[in-house]
Amino acid sequence: MCKHILNVQASIRAPCCKQWFDCAECHGEASDHPLRKTTEMVFGCKKCKKVFRKDMEHFEEEDEYCPHCDNKFIVEAKTPQMGLGIEGQDDRMGGRFEKDLRLKEDNMKTMFDLEADISHRMG
Ligand SMILES: [Zn+2]
Ligand SMILES: [Zn+2]
Ligand SMILES: [Zn+2]
Numbered sequence: 001m002c003k004h005i006l007n008v009q010a011s012i013r014a015p016c017c018k019q020w021f022d023c024a025e026c027h028g029e030a031s032d033h034p035l036r037k038t039t040e041m042v043f044g045c046k047k048c049k050k051v052f053r054k055d056m057e058h059f060e061e062e063d064e065y066c067p068h069c070d071n072k073f074i075v076e077a078k079t080p081q082m083g084l085g086i087e088g089q090d091d092r093m094g095g096r097f098e099k100d101l102r103l104k105e106d107n108m109k110t111m112f113d114l115e116a117d118i119s120h121r122m123g
Helices: 024-030 087-122
Strands: 010-013 040-045 051-055
Touching: none
Parallel strands: none
Antiparallel strands: 010 040, 040 051
């Protein structure tokens, strides 16, 4: 059962690792690589458990239904409300940002030093 889309009607087979997932986010959580985009998606209907392919480049309204049991598998996703605990992450972000600033300052110093050097030579 997928925790991202509560009313998921069909699984997708990831073209990259040939594994079945309920949604792209499930794939992201279970994998160390991004979901490869493909024009021909393989679906597995949750209702009749049959597998079918869809050409995503020519996807029409009738393609939203399972060709075996007419189950509408393209549905508006019901997503759970999530309370995001990002306080710890914020601290890390702040630290990284400070480091970036310091690096930038160093770069500028070098730049100015070079300029001073040149003008000295010119004069
Ligand atoms: Zn994959
Ligand atoms: Zn999911
Ligand atoms: Zn079906």
